[in-house]
Amino acid sequence: xxxxxxxxxxxxxxxxxxxxxxxxxxxxxxxxxxxxxxxxxxxxxxxxxxxxxxxxxxxxxxxxxxxxxxxxxxxxxxxxxxxxxxxxxxxxxxxxxxxxxxxxxxxxxxxxxxxxxxxxxxxxxxxxxxxxxxxxxxxxxxxxxxxxxxxxxxxxxxxxxxxxxxxxxxxxxxxxxxxxxxxxxxxxxxxxxxxxxxxxxxxxxxxxxxxxxxxxxxxxxxxxxxxxxxxxxxxxxxxxxxxxxxxxxxxxxxxxxxxxxxxxxxxxxxxxxxxxxxxxxxxxxxxxxxxxxxxxxxxxxxxxxxxxxxxxxxxxxxxxxxxxxxxxxxxxxxxxxxxxxxxxxxxxxxxxxxxxxxxxxxxxxxxxxxxxxxxxxxxxxxxxxxxxxxxxxxxxxxxxxxxxxxxxxxxxxxxxxxxxxxxxxxxxxxxxxxxxx
Numbered sequence: 001x002x003x004x005x006x007x008x009x010x011x012x013x014x015x016x017x018x019x020x021x022x023x024x025x026x027x028x029x030x031x032x033x034x035x036x037x038x039x040x041x042x043x044x045x046x047x048x049x050x051x052x053x054x055x056x057x058x059x060x061x062x063x064x065x066x067x068x069x070x071x072x073x074x075x076x077x078x079x080x081x082x083x084x085x086x087x088x089x090x091x092x093x094x095x096x097x098x099x100x101x102x103x104x105x106x107x108x109x110x111x112x113x114x115x116x117x118x119x120x121x122x123x124x125x126x127x128x129x130x131x132x133x134x135x136x137x138x139x140x141x142x143x144x145x146x147x148x149x150x151x152x153x154x155x156x157x158x159x160x161x162x163x164x165x166x167x168x169x170x171x172x173x174x175x176x177x178x179x180x181x182x183x184x185x186x187x188x189x190x191x192x193x194x195x196x197x198x199x200x201x202x203x204x205x206x207x208x209x210x211x212x213x214x215x216x217x218x219x220x221x222x223x224x225x226x227x228x229x230x231x232x233x234x235x236x237x238x239x240x241x242x243x244x245x246x247x248x249x250x251x252x253x254x255x256x257x258x259x260x261x262x263x264x265x266x267x268x269x270x271x272x273x274x275x276x277x278x279x280x281x282x283x284x285x286x287x288x289x290x291x292x293x294x295x296x297x298x299x300x301x302x303x304x305x306x307x308x309x310x311x312x313x314x315x316x317x318x319x320x321x322x323x324x325x326x327x328x329x330x331x332x333x334x335x336x337x338x339x340x341x342x343x344x345x346x347x348x349x350x351x352x353x354x355x356x357x358x359x360x361x362x363x364x365x366x367x368x369x370x371x372x373x374x375x376x377x378x379x380x381x382x383x384x385x386x387x388x389x390x391x392x393x394x395x396x397x398x399x400x401x402x403x404x405x406x407x408x409x410x411x412x413x414x415x416x417x418x419x420x421x422x423x424x425x426x427x428x429x430x431x432x433x434x435x436x437x
Contacts, residue, residue, distance in 0.1 A: 003118055004028045004045060008038035008052035008064065009080070014103070018051065021107045022114065035059025039067055042075070048118050054081045054088055062092055069096045076117040080105060086295045093299045098156045100299065108255035112269035116157045120182045135172055137320045138313035142305035146173065149302045154180035158299025159252075159272040163280060166429050167345030168304040170275040171233060177273065178231045186230025191223055194239040201244045202260050205251075212261025224257050227270045237274040237297075238283050242290060249293045272297055277429065307342040307349060314338050314349065321350045322365070325357040329365045336367045340375040343404050348375060374408040405433060 005027045007018045015031050022029040030045050032038040034056045042050065050068060054061040065077050079100040081089040089100035098117045101109060136147050153160050154177050162170045171190060178188050196204050203212075207222025223232060234240075240248065251257055252272070256265040274297045276283065283289035307314070314337050318329050329337065333356075342348055356369040408419040420430040 002026060002028060003048040004030065005049045005051060005114060006030050006032065006038065006041050006045060006047040008032045008035065008041075008050060008056070008061070010034055010053065010056045014053075018105070018110065021110055025111050025114075027114065035061065035064035035067075038064055039071075042068065042072060047075070049076050049078065049114060051078045051080060051114070054079055054085050054092070062088065062095070065092055065095060065097055076120055078113055078117050090295070090299060093156055093158045094152075096156075097158075099158050102253065102296070106254045106256070108267040109253065112255055112267070113157065116183065116269065120155070120157055136169070136176060137316050138310060139316060140305070140310035140313050142310050143313060146302060146304060149300065150176050151180065153177045153300040153302070156299065157182075157271060159274070159297045160300045160302065161280065161294070161298045162273065162275040162302045162304065164275075164277060164304030165306055165345055166277050167347035168306065169346055170277075170304060171235065173302060173304065174231065174233045174273040174275065178271075181271075183230055183271065187227055188231045188233065189223055189227040190233040190235065192235045192239075194236045196240070196244075198241055198244070201240075201247070205244075205248070206257045207259040209259055209261035212259075216261070220259075222257070222259060224251065224268045224270055225266065228268050229270075231271045231273055234272065234274045237276050238278060238288050242287075245290045245293050249290065249296060252293075252296050307345040308340075311338045317346060317349060318353055321353045322357060325354070327357045327360065327363050327365055329353075329356075330367070332367045333365050333370055336370060336372060340372055341404070342375055344375075374404060405430070 005022050007015055007022070007029060008031070009015050009018070010033050012033075015033075019029040019031060030041060030047065032041045035052070036059045038050065038052060038059075041047075050064075052061045052064055056064075059067075061079055061081075065079070068075055068077055073096075076098040077096070079089045079092045079097045080103060081100060082103050086100075086102060089097075089102075093100055098120050099113050101113060136143060136150065138144075150173060160174070160177060162173055164170055174190075175188060178184060191204075202208075203216075203220060203222065205223050207220045207225055208216050210216055210219050251268070255269065256267050258265045276289075280289065280294055280298075280301075284291055284294060315329075315334055318334065318337065322328060337349070337352075344351075352370060352372065352375055353365070355371060356365045359371075360366070360369040405419070409416075416430055
């Protein structure tokens, strides 16, 4: 190691604590007591990383970050905040900081963040790489913005929350972030939280030792160890019970896990990308998602648009999905596709197109080859009517969704798994909607 790290903070005790941890790990740590002195130290010392507090006299951490971005744009900066300043720290990440940490900072968390930030600083990914996310197809303003956010998120080391209905491409976006990041060589581990039996959470996430419980006939690493040095993608985050959310938060804060049946903890360095198909505001209000966990995960938030909100992308998506089939849709087929509601979004469009290619058996896909029974209701392009009252609009959308689900169940003989596949949604999501959730 031997890289130089500048610590900027007006708390002498905390500065000594950080400097001791960094020096014991082999870094050369220098210090400054406020932002102005920090700028002078950067000019003089040329560190590989700046670790700065947010609240300081004379010049706070945000202003210091801004000045460093102007003068030394390749220099990585980590912000440290108290719990109440997390929202400000998140904003700092949007302005260019590579990470933020919450006081008190565990040694394992500090050292993992330091190593990752220095590595990120040597391989900063320019925003222009937004154009290289070829798998994120479309030209609509909404999807162009998504590509920009992917590029920004890939430049830092912070956690990410992705929101969007089922089928909008949340895992695709998370993989693009990982692929463009400085830890692209590390693992990408995907897990759907809805599939974790509550009694198996500790074993699933933290691993276990052989003999730890009945049936544990061998050691298991667990998701967090499998994702060490890379990304853990947590889909349907809200399905984790609150007690398990608290355990996950503890790992984020401490950077350590203890496998079931083990008497010692192990360090883990993981970037978390969490996804939900519901509104975080709704989940927080209902108490299904811990606020502290949400803000620790939400370094970036990327909200994915519905397919019916970007119909101008359907032609490009069709071309993309059919490229390997050497097939194209006719103008009539394209018009039919653009007139559908697509409750299952892009995933459902892909399923319909691949099925149509198999039915057509040739290079041309016409309207008669498309099974749109669960992709409608049709929405003809007519002159818009005066807007309805919000409550009436909600009722109409709920009626349309219920009708679409009923048709899917009828078409598949009541089989939930096949109906969910046809709708392009998870079986657990379909079950929740049938319960009225």
